[in-house]
Amino acid sequence: MTDIRYVAPSTLEEAVGAFAAASGAARILAGGTDLLVQMRNGVVKPGTIIDIKKIAEMTAIEELPDGRIRIGAAVPGVVLAEHPRFGKAWPGVLEAINLIGSKQVQGRASPGGNLCNGSPAGDSVPAMIAAGAVVTVQGPGGRREMPVEAVPAGPGRTNLAPGEIVVAFTLPARPKGSGDAYLRMIPRTEMDIAVVGCGVSLTMAGGVVTAARVGLGAVAPTVLLVEDAAKALIGSRLDDAALEAAAAACRAACKPINDKRGTIAYRIKVAGVLLKRTAAIAAARAGGN
Amino acid sequence: MSKLHVSTTINGEPVEFLCDPSASMLDALRGPLGLTGTKEGCGTGDCGACSITVDGRLVCACLMLAVEAEGHEIGTIEGMAQGDELHPLQRKFLEMAALQCGICTPGVLMASRALLEKNPDPTEEEVRFGLAGNLCRCTGYDKIVRAVLETAAEMREAAR
């Protein structure tokens, strides 16, 4: 029998204190949609569960004066979907977060949990990478910011220091002519883990791509920022040659495994297919903005 | 291991119970609270048989700690009918044979109600995606989807 302690602090300082004090034996509880499954399967046996949902900053959605949007790490997908403006600015990020599991799971699952779970197949992560989101982290050493792509370290692992908690995601202001999208390949229409996930964010002017970011999930030990794919898109009119070059860059970036969800060959092929389809949706959205 | 004391509201009534810190809401409902209408099909959030609402939002009871119910409003299948008056969804499911074995039915009904509260006039596709988290192995979903669409139409008519 393991004694499990449950704490639900109301301040970040208390949460960080409890997390650091447990020295590795604690787990952060946001939506719990990964943690409870892992506890049930015996994969994790936390000594302390730190529920962070009573900390105001963790569940806030804030529109900053300069146009950036800050999302608390524990905001569930359903709440983000109900926000009047978030989905208009970042439809791809919202779609990605709300592809995590069922409606039931979306009632609980959060982008912070999806990132910190460390799965290379987490749906929100490629979209957040494409969006250029910055993560605010607080730990015993204070507060710091890091790009979202710097957080994953490998399957189930992150680059967070001991005692550090992800507090919020900050998404940049959206210039005119911007659009983002996220697509994933799953065998069914719902309820599967991504075999490949692709997030694309574009800014366009006069039909030409002026800025682009591409995130690629489930094809390597961590979710990837594919800079070569972005480079292939920037300056182009998303003609077939540019799309094929970006798709090739995505395929080249893949270091996948064969597992129960897909084969190496299939994942590499799909990465290229999804890049093209996702870019087309992002471009259409950019054109409408 | 000492138990935690939880004060919550279930189906509109104040309830107190004790639970282990690691117990799920599903464990608490089916165990000390005796509300076995909420079913366990998988325990991992993949089947939706344990669908409940927390402050009106649909969740899987197996993916929530029991202690998290503190101070919140929980809704379960046992609270869906008003006395001996079935909810329109419950009635329509019976009229249209939208259940066979019935094990998924409580979860499907909870999810369907949550869907119609958000979207009183859903398309077939919206119903299908809205219920994608509820596995049913008996019906092939056809009669479930029809019953939800039909109930929605009836409820819209009644609200006019």
Added chain:
Amino acid sequence: MNDMTNKWIGARTIRPDGADKVTGRAQYSADTTMPGMIWGKLLRSPHAHARIRSIDTSKAEALPGVKAVVTQKDIVEFALDKSVMLGIQDMRWMCRNVMAREKALFHGHPIAAVAAISEEVAAHACSLIEVDYEVLPHVIEIEDAIKPDAPILHEWNQFEGKPSNIAGTMVLKAGDIEKGFAEADIVVERTFTTRPVHQGYIEPHACTVSYAADGRVTIWSSSQGQFMVRAMTSLLTGIPQSNIRAIPAEIGGGFGAKTIIYLEPVAVMLSKKSGRPVKMVMTREEVQRATGPAPGSLSTVKIGAKKDGTIVAAQGTFYLQAGGLPGSPLRGPVGCSFAAYAIPNVLSVGYDVVSNRSKVAAYRAPGAPHGAFAAECVIDEIAQALGLDPLDMRLKNSAKAGDKAIYGPTFGAVTFKETIEAIKHHPHYRAPLDKAPRPGVKRGRGVASGFWYNAGGESSVQVNITEDGNVVVTTGHPDVGGSRASIANVVAELIGVDHARVNVMIGDTQTIGFSNLTGGSRVTFASAMVATAATEKVIGQLKERAAKIWGIEAEAVKWEDGMALPAGDNAGKFPPLSLKELAAKANEMGGPIGNQTQLNTTGADPGYATHCVDVEVDVDLGIVRVLRYTAAQDVGRALHPGYVEGQIQGGVVQGIGWALSEEYLYDAKGRVDNASFLDYRMPVCSDVPMIEPIMIEIPNPKHPQGVRGVGEAPIVPPLAAIANAVHDALGKRFYALPMSPPRVSARMDEAN
């Protein structure tokens, strides 16, 4: 008593168990608790194949809170050299499936069990049991298991004089197969594989058991037959059936897999040893790892036809996985694959192959979908080669009344043609299909047919008139999908009262006579037959009572619309007597009114189905989606059309999962790699379209209402229908299921 003017037969009534099921009040297997109850847990093998040298349970027994430990020593052993059958189940294998004896034969095979004050303590105690295993090489796939140098699971099993993993064979023959092929203008031979698929019921296996101090046992559990639970528990524990009361909980899906038991004998022995009621509930992972599934298969089908499409010879060779212990459903593919066709020369052979997987269990038309996948795809290929409409080719070869079935009997009425014609004339089959609606998207249409034997067998029923003049019917069959509603309709029709005045209950083993399993599409057929017989006897009693009251002969009384009326010369002489009035006078006129009838029912004619499906393929991703599905079936008479349609729709969607997404995956150590609903991919609501059922009602002349079993046949055609549709879309034939995105994608790349 069967015509279209019936008031209740054929009506979409509210099921008697409905309100309980939509309000959460219905009691399923895991919903029972008992005072003083403790929890049982199983220790399962971590190895796919291992000899068990010893088991030391002392540390587990010493753990505080542990009340009992059970191993194979506590389960009755059936010696390997002597078969003891219960229905189609051999107790030699069942005793070893419930608890491993000499060997652990699959990852997850039960090794020991603990009962303790909580699930956590029981699980912890299981981890303290020390098992000395000699790990052996394992074998998973059929192709590997039948190789000469394969690891042998059962050294005592011989095939063709050598130790082998082939544990049984079945052969059916007609005519001269060589001569038949020699007469053919075209011969097509193809080899097909299907993967094991789980029945996928949402309710995990569970039971609560109380062994009382006087040796009487009560079992609360869900199953497809409480009498099977009682008999099998009796055999495996040595407790006489008279002392075992098996109470059927509501069943949360079975589809065949709950025709055997896993937990009950273990829980009985834990309860006996501990003196406490014991509850056991499997996790989903345990269900996926160690119960069911349906077998995987390796089939070769060779069919020869004349230029005009007449089939002159058909040969099938079917290898089915049995799992770790013998007993795959060979009669499914061997008997059903060619049964609906009049083919003069047939050779159909099946092999039962053991390997280190969980022991297979029945799944809806056991074995028939495997065979139909192969046979119906080959027929499609021949029709294409000959330039024939695939439905016309089937019509041309349909069996007819008087033909001798490959599996023995001579057919009565054969209603196969009617199902083919229903599809042929349906708007779906005639609608144009845009085969390339968008770049990268292809569409196709496919058809296939299916056959299932159906079954009769033993059923018991009680029909009692209550003191206030209503009706209670008790049957011996668990209700898996509306059988109570069907029986209420029949009895209400016969007695002539509103269906709401008929309550249908399911008796436990000690309160109702023996009733065989709910399975094989037999329950509505058999229980409607016995309910009719019993109700007619009750009506006879009611007429006698009225005659007595009026002082006339019973023959001079007729029963109409729930009332006794004087007939013939006496017509109009006395006011009618209602059911309520007769019930009120029951005791003064001879006592309670009711009847129990028990029959071994016969006359269950086979089920025929023909399906049509449209699919859409995302060519770049290899994703196949079903766009439209129409399923025609002869249902005899639909006692409750809603639940008949539901059987067809549910069976079809299970078939769609089988064809496209469901499969067991194993890792290199022989462990199931996808023992969850996350990665064992059953269709979700958004994966499928509406499924249009065409119920063809040609009354079965051997049944009082004309019923024909419905539940199995709908899962037989979908695998081939979908494969034929994918071929129509892509121009490529798929011989291996599931047609999952990586497989379809790889196949598309082969050409490029």
